[in-house]
Amino acid sequence: MMSTPAHATALHALPDEAPIDRDAAMVAVGDLLAALGFDPDEGDLAETPRRVADAFIEMITPEPFEMTFANGDAYDEPVVVRGIPFVSLCRHHLLPFRGTATVGYVPGDRLVGLSKLARVVAHHARGLQVQEALTVQIARTLETALEPRGVGVVVEAEHLCMSARGVRTETALTMTTVFRGALATDPALQARFIGARPV
Structure with missing residues (x-):
């Protein structure tokens, strides 16, 4: 497995190409x-x-943070954090959507602090978003920073542009998923990712 590029161990704020006035x-x-x-x-x-x-x-406005460290003990089982809360801003209506994310990976040469998985979610939720893109961005960040054997992201959210206006589906949740690597190709691993629930 290739070593992780040094530049991938930190997640920075977006480039200041259009400063906020x-x-x-x-x-x-x-x-x-x-x-x-x-x-x-x-x-x-x-x-x-x-x-x-x-x-x-x-x-x-995303917040930068340091992200990964070496997997010195060669841990190779899935690492999953569930119920990560987030609030983002719909780029179509400028109304919030909020929910929870389940984020995990099958480690390669690097690990990430558990709180950093929540920070990755918060980082990408800060912006004008659509849920599908948010889900992909979280997965892509973990792929780039960790070069893991697999990545899984499940996002469930209520969209105020649906629940507070328009069709007013107050109890509807939207689910989006991304599975890459071993989590996309190994049904048993994916079942463990989806099926494990906190006691």
Whole structure:
């Protein structure tokens, strides 16, 4: 197995190609409120443009972190973390979608701290997303950073663009999955990944 490139052991914030203009975002929120028939200077709405701009900035800004370390004991069984909560922002409606992710891998030469699997989810959830892309991005990051023998990602989420508007399917959950390597080709391993549940 090839050694993991040094550059793959850290996950960084996205390139700052289009810096965020907080002041312009606040003005835009005020303009939106006015266009919807509200007075953005009235009472408790006066601070809404700032609050909304800051909330969006927080939800689209990933946090960098260090990720992997050597698998010195040659551990070769699946590592799975379930029930990782996340909130992301739908790129079609700018409404949140939220849910949980199950993320795991079959190790090769490197391991990742268990909390870092949750950080990978949070990192990619920070942005304008669709669930399918989020699922693939999590898997791709683990593949690149760990060069594992297999990767599995299962994401289940409620989308407010479906549950709070439109068809209003309040109890509907959307599931997306990605299985790569041994988890895609070994049914027994995949069954263990999907079937294990916390006691």
